[in-house]
Amino acid sequence: MPGPTATRARIAVPAEEVELTAVRAQGAGGQNVNKVASAIHLRFDIRASSLPPEIQERLLALRDQRITQDGIIVLKAQRHRTQEMNRDDALARLNDMVNAVTLVQRKRIATRPSKGAKLRRLEGKKQRGETKSLRRKPVD
DSSP, rough: OOTTTEEEEEOOOGGGGEEEEEOOOOTOOGGGHHHHHEEEEEEEESTTTOOHHHHHHHHOOOOTTTOOOSSSSEEEEOOOSSSHHHHHHHHHHHHHHHHHEEEOOOOOOOOOOOHHHHHHHHHHHHHHHHHHHHHHHHOO
């Protein structure tokens, strides 16, 4: 979550730039057969996308095992029972990944502490000092 000095631009990856493949794993059996049968592999080529060049560079600079050497993001989704839900999950994770690198720092305006803030700080220091001094005194 960005702090007060950062802003996050929301960018959605165009659907026509994403390659989705339905996958059925070999030798699937038992309870997991429905989940594996609905697995989705998502491939997204960073360099061939319509994303702005600075975002492409930030994505390529990410140290993420899901990004190959030639700039392709590969995501696998098989958490859900249906292909549509897995497809939506993979697209949401891709958009989250892209939006994570759109963090833009805003310059913080330097301000001086107000008079009230200074007084609150001094009051807190005074209370801490009194508490510490009580620790050293023997109990009657």
